[in-house]
Amino acid sequence: LESKLPHVGTTIFTVMSALAVEKGAVNLGQGFPDFDCDPKLIDAVTAAMKSGLNQYPPMAGVPALREAIAAKLEKIYGHKYDAATEITVTAGATQALLTAILCIVHAGDEVIIIEPVYDSYVPAIELAGGKPVPVQMTMGAEGYSVPWDRVAAAVTPRTRLIMINSPHNPTGSVLHEADMRALEDIVRGTNILIVSDEVYEHMVYDGARHESVCRYPELAGRSFVVSSFGKTYHVTGWKIGYVAAPAPLAAEFRKVHQFNVFTVNTPVQHGIATYMADPVPYLDLPLFYQRKRDLFRDGLKNTRFRLLPSDGTYFQCVDYSAISDMPETEFAKWLTTEIGVAAIPVSAFYNEPKESGIVRFCYAKKDDTLRLALERLTKV
Numbered sequence: 001l002e003s004k005l006p007h008v009g010t011t012i013f014t015v016m017s018a019l020a021v022e023k024g025a026v027n028l029g030q031g032f033p034d035f036d037c038d039p040k041l042i043d044a045v046t047a048a049m050k051s052g053l054n055q056y057p058p059m060a061g062v063p064a065l066r067e068a069i070a071a072k073l074e075k076i077y078g079h080k081y082d083a084a085t086e087i088t089v090t091a092g093a094t095q096a097l098l099t100a101i102l103c104i105v106h107a108g109d110e111v112i113i114i115e116p117v118y119d120s121y122v123p124a125i126e127l128a129g130g131k132p133v134p135v136q137m138t139m140g141a142e143g144y145s146v147p148w149d150r151v152a153a154a155v156t157p158r159t160r161l162i163m164i165n166s167p168h169n170p171t172g173s174v175l176h177e178a179d180m181r182a183l184e185d186i187v188r189g190t191n192i193l194i195v196s197d198e199v200y201e202h203m204v205y206d207g208a209r210h211e212s213v214c215r216y217p218e219l220a221g222r223s224f225v226v227s228s229f230g231k232t233y234h235v236t237g238w239k240i241g242y243v244a245a246p247a248p249l250a251a252e253f254r255k256v257h258q259f260n261v262f263t264v265n266t267p268v269q270h271g272i273a274t275y276m277a278d279p280v281p282y283l284d285l286p287l288f289y290q291r292k293r294d295l296f297r298d299g300l301k302n303t304r305f306r307l308l309p310s311d312g313t314y315f316q317c318v319d320y321s322a323i324s325d326m327p328e329t330e331f332a333k334w335l336t337t338e339i340g341v342a343a344i345p346v347s348a349f350y351n352e353p354k355e356s357g358i359v360r361f362c363y364a365k366k367d368d369t370l371r372l373a374l375e376r377l378t379k380v
């Protein structure tokens with residue numbers, strides 16, 4: 001069989017989690033919480049199962065969940081999506097991204113991506129026959145940012161899609177209003193579409209607001225907004241998320257979705273719909289994670305790692321150039337094996353080899369886990 005993805009191996013997340021288990025290291029690599037979700041959410045899902053809600057739901061998702069999602073988007077971002085025609089429930093953000101790309105990208109179309117980039121985007125573009133066009137983020141005193149002039153320069157008549165991700169994995173940077181205005185200027189008068197990966201939408205710190213594309217009507221009209229309940233409700237293993245898009249775009253999305261997964265498991269959808277009636281869990285999330293970020297950053301100040309900003313997500317990037325000149329993957333493996341703390345090399349988020357001497361830690365962990373990791377990192 002001729003591989004459709006000849007360059008793809010096992011993802012770095014799987015590799016580092018396996019190494020962490022093998023070496024008994026504290027796993028700050030792969031992004032997932034080491035604490036459980038709210039028991040009320042489990043109760044809501046099991047109640048749905050016990051009441052017999054166990055057969056196929058409608059293709060686009062359980063209406064009550066789509067309505068809860070639409071209500072949240074309107075309440076927080078002021079954009080009204082029609083739950084019937086514009087919201088689709090997906091098997092996590094990964095499926096949402098793949099399905100969106102498959103419905104948008106035709107063979108030979110160019111897709112602008114911003115590097116470092118989440119690892120699923122490029123294979124998805126390649127499966128659709130598209131051509132990824134990477135633009136690298138720049139690093140300044142304020143950390144990573146998107147050079148919009150370079151994004152504008154990368155646009156050609158073949159550009160079909162621009163993919164953005166804020167808050168950003170792995171850098172922890174967030175887009176601000178000026179970024180959204182720059183993006184508006186780039187797409188105005190073109191038929192370029194946008195996929196906006198907002199899975200960390202509820203993890204923006206220091207009182208800043210999340211700049212969803214749906215706050216910006218010119219962008220919302222051409223965007224697929226992707227999010228994930230796995231991140232918001234501490235249930236990454238449930239693999240459930242959604243896409244919000246204007247009706248004509250959502251209709252095309254659903255054509256692919258129905259032959260991709262057809263639909264997503266019923267009781268979890270009902271359970272989340274019930275649980276979402278209370279906005280407190282997602283409204284409290286910024287403070288919950290900001291406290292963990294601060295605990296982790298305060299501890300790292302006593303190490304030789306140089307801290308980059310973490311304005312959003314649950315990731316903290318650090319520069320280790322004062323400690324070692326090893327390449328990032330080698331350093332991450334050394335840190336896991338010899339120091340007992342697993343990290344993710346940021347080089348894994350570039351498609352051409354790129355070494356910046358930076359690794360990513362995940363701080364979605366119990367305070368005790370973070371303290372144990374810090375104790376070990378202080379010895380480096």
Ligand code: PMP
Nearest residue numbers: 092093094118169199228230241
């Ligand atoms: N996009 C980004 C930026 C992510 O970090 C992740 C999860 N790590 C995903 C998409 C995938 O989310 P899900 O687990 O819901 O498929």
Ligand code: GLN
Nearest residue numbers: 011013014029030031169
């Ligand atoms: N998104 C998670 C991370 O960035 C990992 C997801 C996965 O393992 N594919 O760590």
